């Protein structure tokens with residue numbers, strides 16, 4: 001079964017040579033499926049050992065990565081797999097840690113598509129050059145395919161991963177001399193998503209005893225600072241722009257009714273962590289980008305959001321009496 005599949009794969013791709021003029025002409029010659037000896041396809045498609053095929057795409061491993069559980073996959077296949085299968089626990093880190101862009105292959109823990117154990121993967125340079133030597137033609141073909149097929153992937157609805165840091169900084173300040181003899185906590189709560197272009201707004205819900213417990217931030221920094229006596233749990237709901245939705249069981253309807261448009265994250269204020277300076281949690285979350293979203297729908301949704309935002313602002317300052325729209 002395997003040799004047939006391989007031949008079919010290789011021939012299929014050779015029938016659609018990508019028009020990439022920057023590639024060496026000798027690759028194009030291979031793709032033309034003609035040769036001097038008359039014994040065509042078999043001669044053009046190298047026989048690839050089963051061990052050198054990617055278990056996901058069933059083609060010659062391209063930019064192979066090696067998982068901690070000992071399996072090999074294409075870098076692209078692993079990244080795609082990891083971002084769609086990822087479970088997102090929150091990791092507590094130092095509040096001063098620089099939010100770094102993460103690598104979807106080496107930084108993401110995902111269940112291995114082969115053995116289902118939690119694993120990460122590293123580029124396997126040795127394997128990569130060994131494969132290049134062993135299958136020069138198939139290697140070139142894969143190189144060519146991967147450079148030409150990237151733009152077409154953008155047409156389908158896609159899953160993207162974003163990192164969100166949520167946490168607080170903290171400073172203990174002495175109580176004013178004639179106030180109650182208790183120290184005060186000067187805290188700064190923040191939500192830092194690795195991408196802000198897809199975020200509509202962030203709603204911050206404080207303890208109901210605060211005078212203004214519901215704060216809406218429409219642009220970064222999504223943060224607030226307060227002075228208080230004790231800690232409590234803050235809920236920050238991250239609302240995505242029209243056309244995007246959270247891939248999460250916990251996602252809720254956005255205020256404007258978009259399904260899975262809002263993701264509530266909870267953070268309990270930390271006054272003790274890292275020597276009392278606070279801490280933050282790092283979570284990796286999945287977002288679905290629905291490219292099918294019509295332009296008109298998007299504009300309508302934007303107008304509707306703007307209207308609701310205005311109504312909310314009016315409600316907040318008492319200029320507007322909410323009417324039951326039902």
Ligand SMILES: [Zn+2]
Pocket residue numbers: 054055056057058059061062073074077
């Ligand atoms: Zn693959």
Ligand SMILES: [Zn+2]
Pocket residue numbers: 067069070071112113114115116117119
């Ligand atoms: Zn594995």
